[in-house]
Amino acid sequence: MKNIDLEICTGTTCYLLGAADLIDVLENLPEPLRERINLRGVACEDLCKSGSRPPFVKINGIVIGEMTSERLLATLENTLGGTTC
Amino acid sequence: MLAMRNNTAYIKRDLMSEVIRMTLDGTLEEKIDALPPRLYPRTKESLRCCVYKDRAMIRYRLMGIMGFSLEEDDEDTLLLRDYARKALDRASRGKPDKMKALTMLDMVCSSCAGGKYHVTDLCRGCVARPCQINCPKNAITIVKGRSIIDEEKCINCGKCQQLCPYNAIVYTPLPCSENCPVDAIVRTEDGTRAIDFDKCISCGNCTRSCPFGAVVERSRIIDIATALKGEKKVAALVAPALYGQFPYDPERLNGAIRDIGFDRVVEVASGAEETARLEAQELGEKRKEGLLPLTNSCCPAWKETVEKHLPALRDRISHTPSPMAITGDLVKRQDPETITVFIGPCIAKKNEAARLDCIDYTMTFEELGAFLLAGSIEVEKSEALSVQAAPAGPEARKEGREFARAGGVTDALLSYLGEEAKTVRLDGLDRKKVKQLGNYTKFFPDLDFIEVMCCEGGCLGGPGVISSAKPAEVRLEKYARREE
Numbered sequence: 001m002k003n004i005d006l007e008i009c010t011g012t013t014c015y016l017l018g019a020a021d022l023i024d025v026l027e028n029l030p031e032p033l034r035e036r037i038n039l040r041g042v043a044c045e046d047l048c049k050s051g052s053r054p055p056f057v058k059i060n061g062i063v064i065g066e067m068t069s070e071r072l073l074a075t076l077e078n079t080l081g082g083t084t085c
Numbered sequence: 086m087l088a089m090r091n092n093t094a095y096i097k098r099d100l101m102s103e104v105i106r107m108t109l110d111g112t113l114e115e116k117i118d119a120l121p122p123r124l125y126p127r128t129k130e131s132l133r134c135c136v137y138k139d140r141a142m143i144r145y146r147l148m149g150i151m152g153f154s155l156e157e158d159d160e161d162t163l164l165l166r167d168y169a170r171k172a173l174d175r176a177s178r179g180k181p182d183k184m185k186a187l188t189m190l191d192m193v194c195s196s197c198a199g200g201k202y203h204v205t206d207l208c209r210g211c212v213a214r215p216c217q218i219n220c221p222k223n224a225i226t227i228v229k230g231r232s233i234i235d236e237e238k239c240i241n242c243g244k245c246q247q248l249c250p251y252n253a254i255v256y257t258p259l260p261c262s263e264n265c266p267v268d269a270i271v272r273t274e275d276g277t278r279a280i281d282f283d284k285c286i287s288c289g290n291c292t293r294s295c296p297f298g299a300v301v302e303r304s305r306i307i308d309i310a311t312a313l314k315g316e317k318k319v320a321a322l323v324a325p326a327l328y329g330q331f332p333y334d335p336e337r338l339n340g341a342i343r344d345i346g347f348d349r350v351v352e353v354a355s356g357a358e359e360t361a362r363l364e365a366q367e368l369g370e371k372r373k374e375g376l377l378p379l380t381n382s383c384c385p386a387w388k389e390t391v392e393k394h395l396p397a398l399r400d401r402i403s404h405t406p407s408p409m410a411i412t413g414d415l416v417k418r419q420d421p422e423t424i425t426v427f428i429g430p431c432i433a434k435k436n437e438a439a440r441l442d443c444i445d446y447t448m449t450f451e452e453l454g455a456f457l458l459a460g461s462i463e464v465e466k467s468e469a470l471s472v473q474a475a476p477a478g479p480e481a482r483k484e485g486r487e488f489a490r491a492g493g494v495t496d497a498l499l500s501y502l503g504e505e506a507k508t509v510r511l512d513g514l515d516r517k518k519v520k521q522l523g524n525y526t527k528f529f530p531d532l533d534f535i536e537v538m539c540c541e542g543g544c545l546g547g548p549g550v551i552s553s554a555k556p557a558e559v560r561l562e563k564y565a566r567r568e569e
Binding site for chain 2: 010011012013015016017018024043044
Protein backbone atom coordinates (compact mmCIF):
# COMPACT_ATOMS: atom_id res chain seq x y z
CA MET A 1 0.00 0.00 0.00
CA LYS A 2 1.14 3.49 -0.78
CA ASN A 3 2.09 5.95 1.89
CA ILE A 4 0.49 9.37 2.16
CA ASP A 5 2.41 12.60 1.63
CA LEU A 6 1.02 15.07 4.09
CA GLU A 7 2.24 18.64 4.23
CA ILE A 8 1.02 20.95 6.96
CA CYS A 9 1.55 24.70 6.77
CA THR A 10 3.49 25.84 9.84
CA GLY A 11 3.15 29.54 9.06
CA THR A 12 2.03 31.71 11.95
CA THR A 13 -1.57 32.16 10.81
CA CYS A 14 -2.13 28.46 10.21
CA TYR A 15 -0.36 27.57 13.46
CA LEU A 16 -2.61 29.87 15.48
CA LEU A 17 -5.80 28.83 13.76
CA GLY A 18 -5.41 25.09 14.08
CA ALA A 19 -2.27 23.63 12.47
CA ALA A 20 -0.72 23.03 15.91
CA ASP A 21 -3.72 20.84 16.69
CA LEU A 22 -3.32 18.83 13.49
CA ILE A 23 0.33 18.10 14.27
CA ASP A 24 -0.62 16.99 17.80
CA VAL A 25 -3.24 14.64 16.38
CA LEU A 26 -0.79 13.08 13.94
CA GLU A 27 1.95 12.62 16.51
CA ASN A 28 -0.54 10.71 18.64
CA LEU A 29 -1.61 8.27 15.93
CA PRO A 30 -0.90 4.58 16.55
CA GLU A 31 2.55 3.61 15.31
CA PRO A 32 1.58 1.43 12.27
CA LEU A 33 -0.52 4.26 10.87
CA ARG A 34 1.87 7.03 11.73
CA GLU A 35 4.55 5.17 9.77
CA ARG A 36 2.47 5.35 6.63
CA ILE A 37 2.29 9.12 6.66
CA ASN A 38 5.18 11.18 5.34
CA LEU A 39 4.56 14.29 7.42
CA ARG A 40 6.32 17.48 6.48
CA GLY A 41 5.91 20.97 7.89
CA VAL A 42 6.09 23.60 5.17
CA ALA A 43 6.55 27.36 5.34
CA CYS A 44 3.70 29.73 4.52
CA GLU A 45 2.80 29.76 0.82
CA ASP A 46 0.27 32.59 1.15
CA LEU A 47 -2.58 30.15 0.55
CA CYS A 48 -4.68 32.15 3.02
CA LYS A 49 -4.79 35.00 0.54
CA SER A 50 -6.54 32.72 -1.95
CA GLY A 51 -9.98 32.93 -0.34
CA SER A 52 -10.20 29.71 1.63
CA ARG A 53 -9.42 29.79 5.33
CA PRO A 54 -6.51 28.39 7.37
CA PRO A 55 -5.22 25.95 8.41
CA PHE A 56 -4.01 24.49 5.12
CA VAL A 57 -2.71 21.02 4.43
CA LYS A 58 -1.68 19.24 1.26
CA ILE A 59 -2.57 15.58 0.97
CA ASN A 60 -0.69 13.94 -1.89
CA GLY A 61 -0.27 17.38 -3.42
CA ILE A 62 -3.91 18.48 -3.16
CA VAL A 63 -4.50 21.67 -1.13
CA ILE A 64 -7.27 21.56 1.46
CA GLY A 65 -8.20 24.56 3.61
CA GLU A 66 -10.15 24.91 6.88
CA MET A 67 -8.78 21.58 8.03
CA THR A 68 -9.88 20.24 11.40
CA SER A 69 -8.51 17.26 13.28
CA GLU A 70 -11.75 15.29 12.71
CA ARG A 71 -11.71 15.94 8.97
CA LEU A 72 -8.03 15.13 8.76
CA LEU A 73 -8.52 11.77 10.47
CA ALA A 74 -11.48 10.99 8.22
CA THR A 75 -9.52 11.89 5.10
CA LEU A 76 -6.54 9.80 6.13
CA GLU A 77 -8.86 6.93 6.90
CA ASN A 78 -10.40 7.14 3.44
CA THR A 79 -7.11 7.44 1.66
CA LEU A 80 -5.40 4.65 3.56
CA GLY A 81 -8.44 2.40 3.74
CA GLY A 82 -9.42 0.98 7.11
CA THR A 83 -9.71 2.85 10.35
CA THR A 84 -7.25 5.19 11.99
CA CYS A 85 -7.94 4.28 15.55
CA MET B 86 -11.12 20.36 30.98
CA LEU B 87 -11.75 20.82 27.29
CA ALA B 88 -9.16 19.95 24.72
CA MET B 89 -7.07 23.04 24.41
CA ARG B 90 -7.96 23.81 20.86
CA ASN B 91 -11.59 23.87 19.97
CA ASN B 92 -14.10 25.99 18.14
CA THR B 93 -14.60 28.54 20.90
CA ALA B 94 -10.84 29.16 20.99
CA TYR B 95 -10.65 29.81 17.25
CA ILE B 96 -13.70 32.08 17.30
CA LYS B 97 -12.07 34.05 20.08
CA ARG B 98 -8.75 34.41 18.23
CA ASP B 99 -10.56 35.51 15.10
CA LEU B 100 -12.59 38.14 16.94
CA MET B 101 -9.61 39.45 18.86
CA SER B 102 -7.51 39.87 15.74
CA GLU B 103 -10.36 41.75 14.02
CA VAL B 104 -10.72 44.10 16.99
CA ILE B 105 -6.97 44.74 17.04
CA ARG B 106 -6.90 45.38 13.29
CA MET B 107 -9.76 47.88 13.53
CA THR B 108 -8.21 49.60 16.55
CA LEU B 109 -4.88 49.98 14.79
CA ASP B 110 -6.35 51.44 11.61
CA GLY B 111 -8.80 53.64 13.51
CA THR B 112 -12.01 52.05 12.20
CA LEU B 113 -13.22 50.31 15.35
CA GLU B 114 -16.24 52.52 15.99
CA GLU B 115 -17.19 52.62 12.35
CA LYS B 116 -16.92 48.91 11.58
CA ILE B 117 -17.48 46.88 14.74
CA ASP B 118 -21.27 46.59 14.40
CA ALA B 119 -20.78 44.95 11.02
CA LEU B 120 -18.62 42.21 12.51
CA PRO B 121 -21.30 39.81 13.85
CA PRO B 122 -23.30 39.73 10.58
CA ARG B 123 -20.11 39.40 8.60
CA LEU B 124 -19.09 36.33 10.62
CA TYR B 125 -22.58 34.87 10.57
CA PRO B 126 -24.21 35.82 7.26
CA ARG B 127 -27.77 34.62 6.71
CA THR B 128 -26.51 32.00 4.31
CA LYS B 129 -24.24 30.34 6.86
CA GLU B 130 -25.17 27.32 8.88
CA SER B 131 -25.82 28.40 12.45
CA LEU B 132 -24.11 26.95 15.53
CA ARG B 133 -27.16 27.60 17.70
CA CYS B 134 -30.85 27.88 16.87
CA CYS B 135 -30.35 30.56 14.18
CA VAL B 136 -27.74 33.00 12.90
CA TYR B 137 -29.38 35.79 14.88
CA LYS B 138 -28.56 34.10 18.13
CA ASP B 139 -25.04 33.41 16.89
CA ARG B 140 -24.68 37.11 16.13
CA ALA B 141 -26.01 38.08 19.55
CA MET B 142 -23.46 35.79 21.20
CA ILE B 143 -20.69 37.41 19.18
CA ARG B 144 -21.85 40.75 20.51
CA TYR B 145 -21.33 39.55 24.10
CA ARG B 146 -17.94 38.07 23.28
CA LEU B 147 -16.90 41.34 21.71
CA MET B 148 -17.90 43.18 24.89
CA GLY B 149 -15.50 40.99 26.89
CA ILE B 150 -12.81 41.46 24.26
CA MET B 151 -13.26 45.22 24.55
CA GLY B 152 -12.73 44.87 28.31
CA PHE B 153 -16.30 45.18 29.59
CA SER B 154 -18.12 43.16 32.17
CA LEU B 155 -21.52 41.68 31.43
CA GLU B 156 -22.34 41.87 35.12
CA GLU B 157 -21.66 45.60 35.32
CA ASP B 158 -21.74 47.14 31.88
CA ASP B 159 -24.42 45.40 29.83
CA GLU B 160 -27.09 47.73 28.50
CA ASP B 161 -29.20 46.19 25.78
CA THR B 162 -29.84 49.49 24.07
CA LEU B 163 -26.17 50.20 23.41
CA LEU B 164 -24.61 49.36 20.09
CA LEU B 165 -21.19 47.81 19.85
CA ARG B 166 -19.88 51.12 18.58
CA ASP B 167 -20.97 52.75 21.84
CA TYR B 168 -18.87 50.26 23.74
CA ALA B 169 -16.03 50.78 21.29
CA ARG B 170 -16.13 54.51 21.97
CA LYS B 171 -16.02 53.89 25.72
CA ALA B 172 -13.14 51.44 25.33
CA LEU B 173 -11.11 53.82 23.18
CA ASP B 174 -11.78 56.59 25.65
CA ARG B 175 -10.60 54.38 28.51
CA ALA B 176 -7.52 53.41 26.51
CA SER B 177 -6.62 57.05 25.84
CA ARG B 178 -6.45 57.70 29.58
CA GLY B 179 -3.80 55.05 30.21
CA LYS B 180 -3.83 52.26 32.75
CA PRO B 181 -7.42 51.61 33.93
CA ASP B 182 -8.56 51.18 37.51
CA LYS B 183 -8.55 47.76 39.10
CA MET B 184 -11.17 45.54 37.59
CA LYS B 185 -12.26 41.96 37.74
CA ALA B 186 -10.43 39.78 35.27
CA LEU B 187 -13.34 37.56 34.23
CA THR B 188 -16.93 37.97 33.20
CA MET B 189 -19.75 35.45 32.78
CA LEU B 190 -21.74 35.77 29.56
CA ASP B 191 -25.05 34.74 31.09
CA MET B 192 -26.78 34.65 27.69
CA VAL B 193 -24.16 32.20 26.44
CA CYS B 194 -24.41 30.01 29.54
CA SER B 195 -26.49 26.98 28.73
CA SER B 196 -27.75 26.60 32.33
CA CYS B 197 -26.40 23.05 32.43
CA ALA B 198 -28.47 20.92 34.75
CA GLY B 199 -25.40 18.94 35.64
CA GLY B 200 -23.46 18.10 38.72
CA LYS B 201 -25.75 15.28 39.67
CA TYR B 202 -26.67 11.65 39.14
CA HIS B 203 -29.76 10.54 37.40
CA VAL B 204 -31.44 7.32 36.40
CA THR B 205 -31.88 6.70 32.68
CA ASP B 206 -34.36 4.59 30.73
CA LEU B 207 -32.01 1.64 31.02
CA CYS B 208 -33.26 1.05 34.57
CA ARG B 209 -35.23 -2.19 34.68
CA GLY B 210 -36.47 -1.81 38.22
CA CYS B 211 -34.72 -5.05 39.14
CA VAL B 212 -35.49 -7.09 42.20
CA ALA B 213 -32.01 -6.81 43.70
CA ARG B 214 -32.16 -2.99 43.74
CA PRO B 215 -28.55 -2.46 44.85
CA CYS B 216 -28.93 1.28 44.25
CA GLN B 217 -31.73 1.64 46.74
CA ILE B 218 -30.36 -0.69 49.37
CA ASN B 219 -26.86 0.77 49.37
CA CYS B 220 -27.74 4.45 49.18
CA PRO B 221 -26.39 5.95 52.42
CA LYS B 222 -29.00 8.70 52.40
CA ASN B 223 -32.09 6.73 51.40
CA ALA B 224 -32.40 8.99 48.40
CA ILE B 225 -33.69 6.34 45.99
CA THR B 226 -37.29 5.25 45.67
CA ILE B 227 -38.90 3.00 43.09
CA VAL B 228 -41.75 4.60 41.20
CA LYS B 229 -43.60 2.72 38.46
CA GLY B 230 -40.88 0.08 38.32
CA ARG B 231 -37.99 2.51 38.07
CA SER B 232 -35.48 4.05 40.44
CA ILE B 233 -35.76 7.75 41.07
CA ILE B 234 -33.19 9.85 42.89
CA ASP B 235 -34.43 12.46 45.32
CA GLU B 236 -32.16 15.40 44.57
CA GLU B 237 -32.78 16.93 47.97
CA LYS B 238 -31.34 13.90 49.73
CA CYS B 239 -28.65 12.86 47.23
CA ILE B 240 -25.07 13.74 48.25
CA ASN B 241 -23.49 12.78 44.92
CA CYS B 242 -21.50 9.89 46.40
CA GLY B 243 -21.90 7.84 43.23
CA LYS B 244 -22.47 4.46 44.95
CA CYS B 245 -25.65 3.79 42.98
CA GLN B 246 -23.87 4.35 39.70
CA GLN B 247 -21.10 1.92 40.61
CA LEU B 248 -23.53 -0.77 41.72
CA CYS B 249 -26.15 -0.70 38.97
CA PRO B 250 -25.91 -3.96 36.99
CA TYR B 251 -27.39 -2.27 33.89
CA ASN B 252 -25.22 0.87 33.89
CA ALA B 253 -28.49 2.74 34.06
CA ILE B 254 -27.29 5.57 36.28
CA VAL B 255 -25.25 8.38 34.79
CA TYR B 256 -23.47 11.37 36.13
CA THR B 257 -23.94 14.57 34.17
CA PRO B 258 -21.04 16.88 34.83
CA LEU B 259 -21.07 20.61 35.43
CA PRO B 260 -17.79 21.60 33.80
CA CYS B 261 -17.36 25.17 35.07
CA SER B 262 -17.97 24.56 38.73
CA GLU B 263 -16.30 21.15 38.86
CA ASN B 264 -13.08 22.66 37.57
CA CYS B 265 -13.21 25.62 39.92
CA PRO B 266 -10.78 24.93 42.77
CA VAL B 267 -12.50 27.31 45.17
CA ASP B 268 -16.22 26.80 44.58
CA ALA B 269 -16.70 30.28 43.14
CA ILE B 270 -19.36 29.38 40.56
CA VAL B 271 -22.87 29.82 41.87
CA ARG B 272 -26.28 29.15 40.41
CA THR B 273 -28.56 32.11 39.81
CA GLU B 274 -32.34 32.09 40.15
CA ASP B 275 -32.88 31.57 36.43
CA GLY B 276 -30.53 28.60 36.33
CA THR B 277 -27.53 30.24 34.69
CA ARG B 278 -24.22 30.38 36.51
CA ALA B 279 -22.53 33.41 37.99
CA ILE B 280 -19.09 34.07 39.41
CA ASP B 281 -18.84 34.80 43.11
CA PHE B 282 -16.05 37.35 42.94
CA ASP B 283 -15.48 37.25 46.69
CA LYS B 284 -14.28 33.70 46.20
CA CYS B 285 -12.88 33.82 42.65
CA ILE B 286 -9.09 33.58 42.29
CA SER B 287 -9.10 34.40 38.55
CA CYS B 288 -7.30 31.16 37.68
CA GLY B 289 -9.31 30.89 34.47
CA ASN B 290 -10.17 27.18 34.78
CA CYS B 291 -13.80 27.97 34.04
CA THR B 292 -12.87 29.84 30.85
CA ARG B 293 -11.36 26.70 29.43
CA SER B 294 -13.77 24.13 30.76
CA CYS B 295 -17.10 25.58 29.62
CA PRO B 296 -18.06 23.94 26.31
CA PHE B 297 -20.12 27.00 25.40
CA GLY B 298 -17.32 29.44 26.11
CA ALA B 299 -19.54 31.33 28.53
CA VAL B 300 -16.79 32.62 30.82
CA VAL B 301 -14.41 35.04 29.20
CA GLU B 302 -11.62 37.28 30.32
CA ARG B 303 -11.91 41.00 30.00
CA SER B 304 -9.24 41.75 27.51
CA ARG B 305 -6.97 44.77 27.34
CA ILE B 306 -6.12 44.46 23.66
CA ILE B 307 -7.74 47.78 22.71
CA ASP B 308 -5.73 49.56 25.40
CA ILE B 309 -2.53 47.83 24.29
CA ALA B 310 -3.14 48.51 20.59
CA THR B 311 -3.79 52.16 21.47
CA ALA B 312 -0.53 52.32 23.45
CA LEU B 313 1.35 50.79 20.51
CA LYS B 314 -0.06 53.50 18.23
CA GLY B 315 0.91 56.28 20.65
CA GLU B 316 4.07 58.29 21.17
CA LYS B 317 5.40 56.59 24.28
CA LYS B 318 7.79 53.67 24.22
CA VAL B 319 6.17 50.31 24.92
CA ALA B 320 8.13 47.39 26.36
CA ALA B 321 7.05 43.76 26.03
CA LEU B 322 7.85 41.88 29.24
CA VAL B 323 7.72 38.27 28.16
CA ALA B 324 7.07 35.46 30.62
CA PRO B 325 9.49 32.51 30.53
CA ALA B 326 6.76 30.24 29.11
CA LEU B 327 6.73 32.23 25.84
CA TYR B 328 9.60 30.29 24.35
CA GLY B 329 7.64 27.05 24.52
CA GLN B 330 4.64 28.35 22.61
CA PHE B 331 5.74 28.46 18.98
CA PRO B 332 7.74 26.09 16.81
CA TYR B 333 9.93 28.98 15.65
CA ASP B 334 13.35 30.36 16.37
CA PRO B 335 13.14 32.35 19.66
CA GLU B 336 14.99 35.36 18.19
CA ARG B 337 12.60 35.58 15.26
CA LEU B 338 9.74 35.45 17.73
CA ASN B 339 11.26 38.45 19.53
CA GLY B 340 11.53 40.10 16.12
CA ALA B 341 7.86 39.39 15.45
CA ILE B 342 6.97 41.07 18.78
CA ARG B 343 8.93 44.10 17.63
CA ASP B 344 7.05 43.97 14.31
CA ILE B 345 3.78 44.21 16.24
CA GLY B 346 5.03 47.60 17.46
CA PHE B 347 6.83 46.99 20.74
CA ASP B 348 10.06 48.91 21.20
CA ARG B 349 11.89 46.21 23.11
CA VAL B 350 11.49 42.68 24.40
CA VAL B 351 12.51 42.13 28.02
CA GLU B 352 12.82 38.71 29.55
CA VAL B 353 10.87 38.19 32.80
CA ALA B 354 13.14 35.16 33.40
CA SER B 355 15.69 37.78 34.41
CA GLY B 356 13.36 39.02 37.17
CA ALA B 357 12.74 35.37 38.06
CA GLU B 358 16.41 35.02 38.97
CA GLU B 359 16.02 37.88 41.42
CA THR B 360 12.79 36.42 42.81
CA ALA B 361 14.50 33.09 43.41
CA ARG B 362 17.53 34.71 45.06
CA LEU B 363 15.40 36.83 47.40
CA GLU B 364 13.07 33.97 48.19
CA ALA B 365 16.04 31.80 49.14
CA GLN B 366 17.19 34.59 51.46
CA GLU B 367 13.71 34.85 52.94
CA LEU B 368 13.66 31.11 53.54
CA GLY B 369 16.89 31.39 55.53
CA GLU B 370 15.42 34.18 57.67
CA LYS B 371 12.13 32.38 58.26
CA ARG B 372 14.05 29.30 59.30
CA LYS B 373 15.71 31.29 62.09
CA GLU B 374 12.33 32.64 63.18
CA GLY B 375 10.83 29.15 63.09
CA LEU B 376 8.21 30.22 60.55
CA LEU B 377 8.62 27.51 57.95
CA PRO B 378 7.29 26.29 55.59
CA LEU B 379 7.49 29.16 53.18
CA THR B 380 5.32 29.10 50.09
CA ASN B 381 5.79 30.84 46.75
CA SER B 382 4.14 34.13 45.88
CA CYS B 383 4.86 34.15 42.13
CA CYS B 384 1.63 32.37 41.14
CA PRO B 385 -1.04 35.08 41.55
CA ALA B 386 -3.95 32.64 41.59
CA TRP B 387 -2.27 30.72 44.40
CA LYS B 388 -1.59 33.92 46.32
CA GLU B 389 -5.23 34.88 45.99
CA THR B 390 -6.27 31.40 47.15
CA VAL B 391 -4.27 31.89 50.32
CA GLU B 392 -5.66 35.38 50.87
CA LYS B 393 -9.27 34.36 50.34
CA HIS B 394 -9.46 30.75 51.43
CA LEU B 395 -6.49 29.59 53.49
CA PRO B 396 -6.01 31.74 56.59
CA ALA B 397 -3.63 29.15 58.05
CA LEU B 398 -1.06 29.90 55.35
CA ARG B 399 -1.29 33.70 55.33
CA ASP B 400 1.86 34.23 57.36
CA ARG B 401 3.68 31.60 55.32
CA ILE B 402 3.38 33.11 51.88
CA SER B 403 6.54 34.75 50.64
CA HIS B 404 6.79 38.54 50.59
CA THR B 405 9.23 38.46 47.69
CA PRO B 406 7.87 40.25 44.62
CA SER B 407 7.04 38.11 41.60
CA PRO B 408 9.30 37.97 38.53
CA MET B 409 6.81 40.19 36.69
CA ALA B 410 6.88 42.81 39.47
CA ILE B 411 10.68 42.84 39.68
CA THR B 412 11.12 43.09 35.91
CA GLY B 413 8.49 45.81 35.57
CA ASP B 414 10.05 47.78 38.41
CA LEU B 415 13.50 47.69 36.81
CA VAL B 416 12.12 48.80 33.44
CA LYS B 417 10.21 51.70 35.02
CA ARG B 418 13.23 52.76 37.09
CA GLN B 419 15.27 53.08 33.96
CA ASP B 420 12.51 55.01 32.18
CA PRO B 421 9.30 55.82 34.07
CA GLU B 422 7.62 56.89 30.83
CA THR B 423 7.88 53.46 29.20
CA ILE B 424 4.58 51.59 29.06
CA THR B 425 5.04 48.03 30.34
CA VAL B 426 3.02 45.16 28.89
CA PHE B 427 3.41 41.74 30.48
CA ILE B 428 2.85 38.90 28.02
CA GLY B 429 2.22 35.57 29.68
CA PRO B 430 0.00 32.48 29.96
CA CYS B 431 -1.95 33.78 32.92
CA ILE B 432 -5.28 35.49 33.53
CA ALA B 433 -4.72 36.08 37.26
CA LYS B 434 -1.71 38.26 36.42
CA LYS B 435 -4.26 40.91 35.41
CA ASN B 436 -5.27 41.26 39.05
CA GLU B 437 -1.68 41.27 40.24
CA ALA B 438 -0.79 43.96 37.68
CA ALA B 439 -3.72 46.11 38.81
CA ARG B 440 -2.11 46.37 42.26
CA LEU B 441 1.32 47.27 40.85
CA ASP B 442 2.41 50.66 39.54
CA CYS B 443 5.13 49.13 37.40
CA ILE B 444 2.91 47.04 35.07
CA ASP B 445 0.46 48.90 32.82
CA TYR B 446 -1.20 46.02 31.00
CA THR B 447 -1.08 42.27 30.73
CA MET B 448 -2.05 40.02 27.87
CA THR B 449 -2.00 36.29 27.25
CA PHE B 450 -0.05 34.39 24.61
CA GLU B 451 -3.36 33.89 22.86
CA GLU B 452 -3.78 37.65 22.68
CA LEU B 453 -0.21 37.96 21.44
CA GLY B 454 -1.21 35.47 18.74
CA ALA B 455 -4.16 37.71 17.85
CA PHE B 456 -1.75 40.63 17.39
CA LEU B 457 0.33 38.47 15.03
CA LEU B 458 -2.82 37.52 13.10
CA ALA B 459 -3.97 41.13 12.97
CA GLY B 460 -0.69 42.29 11.49
CA SER B 461 -0.37 39.24 9.17
CA ILE B 462 3.06 38.75 10.74
CA GLU B 463 4.86 35.58 9.75
CA VAL B 464 7.27 34.86 12.59
CA GLU B 465 9.63 32.95 10.34
CA LYS B 466 9.96 35.99 8.09
CA SER B 467 10.61 38.43 10.94
CA GLU B 468 14.14 39.66 11.51
CA ALA B 469 15.88 38.13 14.52
CA LEU B 470 16.05 40.20 17.70
CA SER B 471 17.78 39.40 20.98
CA VAL B 472 15.83 39.43 24.19
CA GLN B 473 17.06 41.83 26.90
CA ALA B 474 17.57 41.16 30.59
CA ALA B 475 15.74 43.56 32.91
CA PRO B 476 17.75 46.81 33.08
CA ALA B 477 20.39 46.42 35.81
CA GLY B 478 18.88 43.00 36.55
CA PRO B 479 20.61 39.62 36.43
CA GLU B 480 21.04 37.69 33.20
CA ALA B 481 18.55 34.84 32.97
CA ARG B 482 20.03 31.41 33.53
CA LYS B 483 18.50 28.05 32.81
CA GLU B 484 16.79 28.17 36.23
CA GLY B 485 15.10 31.51 35.59
CA ARG B 486 13.88 30.39 32.19
CA GLU B 487 12.51 27.16 33.62
CA PHE B 488 10.39 29.00 36.20
CA ALA B 489 7.55 28.34 33.82
CA ARG B 490 7.33 24.60 34.39
CA ALA B 491 6.06 22.88 37.51
CA GLY B 492 8.99 22.46 39.88
CA GLY B 493 10.98 25.22 38.22
CA VAL B 494 10.48 27.65 41.09
CA THR B 495 11.77 25.12 43.62
CA ASP B 496 14.79 24.28 41.47
CA ALA B 497 15.70 27.94 41.05
CA LEU B 498 15.26 28.60 44.78
CA LEU B 499 17.46 25.64 45.72
CA SER B 500 20.14 26.82 43.30
CA TYR B 501 20.46 30.01 45.39
CA LEU B 502 19.87 28.47 48.80
CA GLY B 503 23.07 26.50 49.09
CA GLU B 504 21.72 24.21 51.79
CA GLU B 505 19.36 21.29 52.09
CA ALA B 506 15.65 21.94 52.19
CA LYS B 507 12.61 19.74 52.38
CA THR B 508 10.23 20.75 49.63
CA VAL B 509 6.98 19.64 48.07
CA ARG B 510 5.56 20.60 44.68
CA LEU B 511 1.87 20.78 43.99
CA ASP B 512 0.80 21.57 40.50
CA GLY B 513 -2.77 21.87 39.37
CA LEU B 514 -4.85 23.27 42.21
CA ASP B 515 -8.20 21.55 42.75
CA ARG B 516 -10.68 21.39 45.57
CA LYS B 517 -9.02 18.44 47.21
CA LYS B 518 -5.60 20.10 47.28
CA VAL B 519 -7.04 23.36 48.57
CA LYS B 520 -8.59 21.38 51.41
CA GLN B 521 -5.31 19.59 52.16
CA LEU B 522 -3.40 22.85 52.11
CA GLY B 523 -5.85 24.32 54.60
CA ASN B 524 -4.64 21.64 56.96
CA TYR B 525 -1.06 21.54 55.73
CA THR B 526 0.44 20.67 59.10
CA LYS B 527 -1.33 17.33 58.86
CA PHE B 528 -0.88 16.60 55.16
CA PHE B 529 2.56 18.16 54.61
CA PRO B 530 4.39 18.08 57.93
CA ASP B 531 8.00 19.21 58.51
CA LEU B 532 8.50 21.10 55.29
CA ASP B 533 10.68 24.06 54.41
CA PHE B 534 9.06 25.08 51.15
CA ILE B 535 5.75 24.40 49.41
CA GLU B 536 5.62 25.23 45.71
CA VAL B 537 2.08 25.59 44.46
CA MET B 538 1.23 26.15 40.80
CA CYS B 539 -2.44 26.75 40.25
CA CYS B 540 -2.26 25.34 36.71
CA GLU B 541 -1.31 21.77 35.97
CA GLY B 542 2.20 21.72 34.56
CA GLY B 543 2.92 25.20 35.94
CA CYS B 544 2.71 28.30 33.75
CA LEU B 545 3.16 26.13 30.64
CA GLY B 546 -0.33 24.83 31.38
CA GLY B 547 -1.86 28.27 31.90
CA PRO B 548 -5.25 29.30 30.51
CA GLY B 549 -3.75 31.70 27.96
CA VAL B 550 -1.31 29.36 26.24
CA ILE B 551 -1.25 28.48 22.55
CA SER B 552 0.68 25.24 22.55
CA SER B 553 -0.30 22.07 24.38
CA ALA B 554 1.90 21.42 27.40
CA LYS B 555 4.07 18.55 26.16
CA PRO B 556 5.64 20.11 23.05
CA ALA B 557 5.84 23.43 24.91
CA GLU B 558 7.92 21.86 27.66
CA VAL B 559 10.29 20.27 25.14
CA ARG B 560 10.80 23.60 23.36
CA LEU B 561 11.26 25.56 26.57
CA GLU B 562 13.83 23.10 27.86
CA LYS B 563 15.75 23.33 24.61
CA TYR B 564 15.74 27.12 24.86
CA ALA B 565 16.72 27.19 28.53
CA ARG B 566 19.63 24.82 28.07
CA ARG B 567 21.04 25.99 24.80
CA GLU B 568 23.90 27.97 26.29
CA GLU B 569 25.19 25.07 28.34
